[in-house]
Amino acid sequence: MFKEARIKLTAWYLVIIMAISLSFSAVIYAGINRELVRIEGRALPFVEEFRREREERGLPPPRFEFQPIDPNTIPEARIRILTILGFINLSILGISGIVGYFLAGQTLRPIALMLEDQKQFISNASHEFRTPLTSLKSEIEVALRDKKMTIRQAKELLKSSLEEVDKMNKLSDYLLRLNKYQSGMADLMFKQVNLKAVGEGAIQNVQGLAKTKKIKINKKLQKVMVNGNKDFLIELATILLENAVKYSHKGKEVIMRTRREGSEGLLEIQDFGIGIKKEDISHLFERFFRADASRSKEKKDGYGLGLSIAKSIAELHGTEIDVVSHPQEGSTFSASFKV
Numbered sequence: 327m328f329k330e331a332r333i334k335l336t337a338w339y340l341v342i343i344m345a346i347s348l349s350f351s352a353v354i355y356a357g358i359n360r361e362l363v364r365i366e367g368r369a370l371p372f373v374e375e376f377r378r379e380r381e382e383r384g385l386p387p388p389r390f391e392f393q394p395i396d397p398n399t400i401p402e403a404r405i406r407i408l409t410i411l412g413f414i415n416l417s418i419l420g421i422s423g424i425v426g427y428f429l430a431g432q433t434l435r436p437i438a439l440m441l442e443d444q445k446q447f448i449s450n451a452s453h454e455f456r457t458p459l460t461s462l463k464s465e466i467e468v469a470l471r472d473k474k475m476t477i478r479q480a481k482e483l484l485k486s487s488l489e490e491v492d493k494m495n496k497l498s499d500y501l502l503r504l505n506k507y508q509s510g511m512a513d514l515m516f517k518q519v520n521l522k523a524v525g526e527g528a529i530q531n532v533q534g535l536a537k538t539k540k541i542k543i544n545k546k547l548q549k550v551m552v553n554g555n556k557d558f559l560i561e562l563a564t565i566l567l568e569n570a571v572k573y574s575h576k577g578k579e580v581i582m583r584t585r586r587e588g589s590e591g592l593l594e595i596q597d598f599g600i601g602i603k604k605e606d607i608s609h610l611f612e613r614f615f616r617a618d619a620s621r622s623k624e625k626k627d628g629y630g631l632g633l634s635i636a637k638s639i640a641e642l643h644g645t646e647i648d649v650v651s652h653p654q655e656g657s658t659f660s661a662s663f664k665v
Contacts, residue, residue, distance in 0.1 A: 328438050332430045339426035340419065347418045351411045358407055362400050451501060451614075458490040500631040503561075504613070507638035514642065519556045521584040521591050521663070522547040527556075528563035529582065536571050542579040543567070550584055550591035552663035554643050559593075559663075562639040565632040566595045566647075566659045573657070574599035590662040598656040607649050611637040 469475055469483050525547045536543050563582075570580045574597045583594040602610065609615045614630040633647075640647050640661050651657035 328434055332427065332434055335430035335433065336423065336426040339430065340422055343422045343426070344415070344419060347415050351415055355407060355411060359404060362403060451497075455494060455497065458493045462487055462490045497631075500635070504631055504635050504638065507558075507635060507642060514555065516553050516555055518551045519554045519559060521550040521552055521559075521593055524556065524559045524563050524593065525582050525584050527560040528567045531560070531564045532567045532571055535568060536580070539571060539574070540577050541571050541574055543571075544579050544581045546581060546583045546585075548583075548585045550586045550665070552591040552665055554663055558639045558642065562636045562661070563593060563595070565636040566593075569632065570595050570597035570599070570657070570659070573597065586665065587662065589665055591665055592660060592662050594658060594660040596656065596658040601653040601655050602649070602651040602657055603653055607651060610649060611647070 465483055465486055469480070472479075475483075525545065529543050529545065532543070567580065567582060574580055578598050580598075581594075581596040583592070583596070585592050585594075611633045612630075613634045615633075637647060643661075643663055645661050645663060648660050649657065650660075
């Protein structure tokens, strides 16, 4: 598909370049030919007039002899000029073909990457939806074949089915939020926001999970006013804090800091959990990427979309999320925002 498109785009490049080159060649030839015609028409009369003037003035004849122009010289000159112009245009055609093919590849490369990314995204999303749907379908089919099912068993089935529906609902919500941030449909109403309030909002959202894992969230929040969207920043901080709690060992602590550094406000979440392998850090913000197997033997719930959403929110604020991590020592996620 892309090879065919690349060839077509190269052909269009060549058509445009050769149209310009041939147009210039035609103009150049027309100008030179006009001069050749003028020389051809005036050369011999000029020689005779020059000799006559010297004779009328009583001057001796010129010491040199004017050679009349050979009638074949002008047509030969035209042929040589056409040959040179043809050679130049053929050279331009060859060079343009090579350069055009290269530029066509460079032009189409971002599109190819985007489509490949889209294909991968659809594949991953389909897989994530298929898992709960398969489980739901299997449970219902087994229940329908069981003619002795009790009300209690039916309730258990409904409860399990509801859990699977909740998973799909959560996944669809993640996808909608991710699309909102990445497609530019988010409401970008920025104003002065207190990072301390952002941190407190995130802590409130994650408090339930922290209590379940008996993890203490240590607040070191300073008042720092930054330019941003409060709701978006709270969601970003919540995602980072939730990840820190999720990948920490029971009974440990997580530190959330906000402070001013120069002309920027810093939001930082530090955990002392299982850390991240060096080779996984560059993939953390990819959609559907989960480093569970490399970070912990425990099963972690999630779809690998949270950090992608956090990254998109950070980009909307003109910043990036920095990650520093060491396996079995912990991780620190941080982002700086303009004051």
